[in-house]
Amino acid sequence: LAYALCLLxxxxxxxxxxxxxKVSVSRKLDPGTPTVGESYEETFTVRKTGHMxxxxxxxxxxxQIAEYQPGRVLSVGGDPVSWKARGAYRRRxxxxxxxxxxxxxxxxxxxxxEVRVRERTTVLVYPRVRPIPDLMTSSVQQIGNSPSFGAxxxxxxxxxxxxxxxxxxxxxxxHWALSARHNRLMSKTFEQPLTTDIWILLDLDRKxxxxxxxxxxxxxxxSLAASMASQVHSRGRQVGLIANDARGTxxxxxxxxxxxxxxxxxxxxxxxxxSASLSQALAWEKMRxxxxxxxxxxxxxxxxxxxxxxxxxRGRRTTLIVxxxxxxxxxxxxxxxxxxLGQDVDLFVVRSGDxxxxxxxxRDAIRIA
Numbered sequence: 001l002a003y004a005l006c007l008l009x010x011x012x013x014x015x016x017x018x019x020x021x022k023v024s025v026s027r028k029l030d031p032g033t034p035t036v037g038e039s040y041e042e043t044f045t046v047r048k049t050g051h052m053x054x055x056x057x058x059x060x061x062x063x064q065i066a067e068y069q070p071g072r073v074l075s076v077g078g079d080p081v082s083w084k085a086r087g088a089y090r091r092r093x094x095x096x097x098x099x100x101x102x103x104x105x106x107x108x109x110x111x112x113x114e115v116r117v118r119e120r121t122t123v124l125v126y127p128r129v130r131p132i133p134d135l136m137t138s139s140v141q142q143i144g145n146s147p148s149f150g151a152x153x154x155x156x157x158x159x160x161x162x163x164x165x166x167x168x169x170x171x172x173x174x175h176w177a178l179s180a181r182h183n184r185l186m187s188k189t190f191e192q193p194l195t196t197d198i199w200i201l202l203d204l205d206r207k208x209x210x211x212x213x214x215x216x217x218x219x220x221x222x223s224l225a226a227s228m229a230s231q232v233h234s235r236g237r238q239v240g241l242i243a244n245d246a247r248g249t250x251x252x253x254x255x256x257x258x259x260x261x262x263x264x265x266x267x268x269x270x271x272x273x274x275s276a277s278l279s280q281a282l283a284w285e286k287m288r289x290x291x292x293x294x295x296x297x298x299x300x301x302x303x304x305x306x307x308x309x310x311x312x313x314r315g316r317r318t319t320l321i322v323x324x325x326x327x328x329x330x331x332x333x334x335x336x337x338x339x340x341l342g343q344d345v346d347l348f349v350v351r352s353g354d355x356x357x358x359x360x361x362x363r364d365a366i367r368i369a
């Protein structure tokens with residue numbers, strides 16, 4: 001009996017050591033070009049060669065991807081065993097699938113052997129691209145009836161909104177119904193196509209960002225930049241991007257194929273690691289010299305310095321857009337924004353949970369704070 005027991009233990013000890021070399025696992029994933037929130041599907045296949053039974057095999061994923069546990073315990077005969085595992089991309093940037101742990105055990109449960117399969121698949125996940133207000137029809141905020149925009153009769157019939165009446169506005173611009181309702185004169189603003197390239201100025205100063213994960217000013221800002229770039233590129237225009245990150249990123253608009261992908265590649269890995277404030281970005285002077293430009297600022301900063309710089313680059317052929325992220329809605333301090341960007345700047349105030357497609361142009365941050 002003692003000899004039989006020793007023989008049994010010897011067989012149990014030897015079994016997984018021989019079996020581990022006859023078992024393999026493979027993973028198949030179509031990386032594509034996913035964005036945050038998209039789902040993925042990965043196929044696992046376990047194969048065994050030879051005639052040695054494999055009653056207990058454990059496959060364990062070592063990727064450390066949040067909320068993704070595709071591993072299984074199974075037995076494998078002569079035919080391969082496959083299964084599919086599904087998940088969703090929860091964050092942007094580089095995501096690595098693998099390595100994989102493969103462990104076999106003999107029938108008595110006394111001994112096991114484990115091997116690590118180092119094969120990996122790396123995927124670049126892009127930020128969310130969401131519907132946003134149509135930037136290609138930015139509101140004309142020109143005061144009066146400047147010849148550069150034509151007389152009142154030259155405006156298209158549809159209006160983009162209203163603003164307070166300014167001396168010099170023609171009677172044709174006055175919105176009489178709203179003027180009567182508010183007991184003061186209100187002038188119409190008209191839609192004018194954006195026919196120039198656009199510069200996105202993305203604030204990545206680490207000191208001004210708040211929140212965690214997707215519910216953060218950083219992720220909202222990156223998603224806004226990606227959505228804006230995609231919209232403008234889809235209309236045949238080009239996009240440049242400036243960021244005050246640690247590298248001082250400066251991506252100029254180029255009439256080359258896949259320029260939109262270069263912007264998205266950067267936004268996929270962008271981090272708020274800058275130490276310079278938005279007002280210290282080196283691009284303000286260069287943008288002022290551009291003959292025709294559209295500038296879109298994305299920032300959670302309520303400091304007045306960048307507001308003064310933005311006002312300094314305005315001109316008769318300049319379209320100015322600001323997306324102001326309300327840090328207090330992301331768990332940050334109340335900035336008490338009180339700046340007035342002027343009549344010729346389209347301001348969008350963005351708060352946590354806002355639907356980008358429903359953002360509304362305004363003129364003064366304090367009016368809706």
